[in-house]
Amino acid sequence: MEAFAELLDRLVLTPQRNGKIRLLVDYFRATPDPERGFALAAITRDLDLASVKPAMLRALIIERVDPELFAYSYDYVGDLAETISLIWPAPEQRRANRPPLLSEIVEALSQASRREGPLLVARWLDDLDASGRYALLKLVTGGLRIGVSARLAKQALADFGQVDVTEIEELWHGLAPPYENLFAWLEGRGPRPASLAAAPFRPVMLATALDEADFAKLDASDYAAEWKWDGIRVQAVAEDGVRRIYSRIGDDISHAFPDILEAMDFEGAIDGELLVGRLGENGIAAGTFGDLQQRLNRKIVTAKQLSDFPAFVRAYDLLQEGSQAGGADLRPLPFRERRMRLEAFIAGLDPQRFDLSPLIVFNDFEELAAFRGAPPHPIIEGVMLKRHDSPYLPGRPKGPWFKWKRDPFTVDAVVVYAQRGHGKRSSYYSDFTFAVWTGPEDAPMLVPVGKAYFGFTDEELLLLDRFVRENTTERFGPVRAVRAEPDHGLVVEVAFEGLNRSTRHKSGVAMRFPRFSRLRWDKPPREADRLEALEKLLEQA
Numbered sequence: 054m055e056a057f058a059e060l061l062d063r064l065v066l067t068p069q070r071n072g073k074i075r076l077l078v079d080y081f082r083a084t085p086d087p088e089r090g091f092a093l094a095a096i097t098r099d100l101d102l103a104s105v106k107p108a109m110l111r112a113l114i115i116e117r118v119d120p121e122l123f124a125y126s127y128d129y130v131g132d133l134a135e136t137i138s139l140i141w142p143a144p145e146q147r148r149a150n151r152p153p154l155l156s157e158i159v160e161a162l163s164q165a166s167r168r169e170g171p172l173l174v175a176r177w178l179d180d181l182d183a184s185g186r187y188a189l190l191k192l193v194t195g196g197l198r199i200g201v202s203a204r205l206a207k208q209a210l211a212d213f214g215q216v217d218v219t220e221i222e223e224l225w226h227g228l229a230p231p232y233e234n235l236f237a238w239l240e241g242r243g244p245r246p247a248s249l250a251a252a253p254f255r256p257v258m259l260a261t262a263l264d265e266a267d268f269a270k271l272d273a274s275d276y277a278a279e280w281k282w283d284g285i286r287v288q289a290v291a292e293d294g295v296r297r298i299y300s301r302i303g304d305d306i307s308h309a310f311p312d313i314l315e316a317m318d319f320e321g322a323i324d325g326e327l328l329v330g331r332l333g334e335n336g337i338a339a340g341t342f343g344d345l346q347q348r349l350n351r352k353i354v355t356a357k358q359l360s361d362f363p364a365f366v367r368a369y370d371l372l373q374e375g376s377q378a379g380g381a382d383l384r385p386l387p388f389r390e391r392r393m394r395l396e397a398f399i400a401g402l403d404p405q406r407f408d409l410s411p412l413i414v415f416n417d418f419e420e421l422a423a424f425r426g427a428p429p430h431p432i433i434e435g436v437m438l439k440r441h442d443s444p445y446l447p448g449r450p451k452g453p454w455f456k457w458k459r460d461p462f463t464v465d466a467v468v469v470y471a472q473r474g475h476g477k478r479s480s481y482y483s484d485f486t487f488a489v490w491t492g493p494e495d496a497p498m499l500v501p502v503g504k505a506y507f508g509f510t511d512e513e514l515l516l517l518d519r520f521v522r523e524n525t526t527e528r529f530g531p532v533r534a535v536r537a538e539p540d541h542g543l544v545v546e547v548a549f550e551g552l553n554r555s556t557r558h559k560s561g562v563a564m565r566f567p568r569f570s571r572l573r574w575d576k577p578p579r580e581a582d583r584l585e586a587l588e589k590l591l592e593q594a
Contacts, residue, residue, distance in 0.1 A: 058188035077209035090231025131473035134190035214239025251295035256447035343553030508569030
């Protein structure tokens, strides 16, 4: 457990991607089985330790320290696990001769009842130092926010074994913690694990951003064009009676979309965009990303959600036709041929759950630019360019596919609330809510329109944190209200990809992918934008 705790500490404090990969590779080399496998499963969120919940941890600490002390500490620190790890009253003498192993903790909790789980955690907290306690609590709550995605962990495995990361991704869903056969293969001690997963994930092909200077090097006749839809990229895979829906990074999200699963009565693998909408006279009418969010990340989908926000897949590509055993892997074929097969394949599926992303007919890039500037639907983000002769290659190869997104919208807004961040930002106010003006000119009021936690530099973060601390007007747990008046406050230029109508926000609007573009220290809050400006954007959409 001590090595795992040290790994988490160093990952949190290492901002660079390559630095995190090196730390993981070194840990895999130095740590034996099954410890490294369980650590990997914790980092990739593939451990499910359901016997301990945050409310149980709160009860444990309140039994041992004054509740008011805990409340003040939690308000200051802003993270439950970190707070408990720092103020836990360790006994004068540890009861164990050594700290528990990570594998011992995982195996014990996997067999523990809801009553036994907290008792085990309390005993281990007594036997660990502050760093170990923090790692333990993050492990049992599944809250490992250490800046390491599952994709980055898989890249570290690939570097450790000197294999291509696509090999790891194709095997992943047929593996289980603690991955001893995987590590044996990567160390040259055993064979490559068999791909045991039915309906496996296939690493996606991604596009590179198009620089308009690239046009001089490209021939328009070499490329097909299609719309870039504002949903989430998925693979719908059905093989040998198994049906799965994967996100672009290989997460299995099938449980949230039973309506699509039911309609997957085919053998093959479709690459497409997951959207919500209903069948109309002109095909399926796609809803907004806000509508789609009503279905994302749901453990249980209600009948009302299925009815109000029906999901469908807008198909881009066909990767496999038929099962793995008796079908054809279409990825080596050129896009032109895969597209023809896709059109025939989709024609035989339920039209309420699967339709075809249309191609854009254009003669030159000037004409395509006009289409990009005036798309036929508000949830279109831009256009995609795909070479007619391009095979389906995993990763982001330069040249075969380009994405040409619409220019982002910007608005000047006023910071009204701030909250501490997580990980290395847990001591700083780094999550901000911003608002625009509404109401009569002589008595305006601010209404929140979005939240953002990136788009500023580390130096700017220090200035933002200082501003929040010096201009706090109220406190709501870990959240601070920030002074925001016509003549005093902080204006930020916010960039965003689009707007949705929202009944959850007082303003009636919700932003898509908001982020800080500039800090406008030079601008008084009274000159920030009004809600009417955002409503006009909605009307144009």
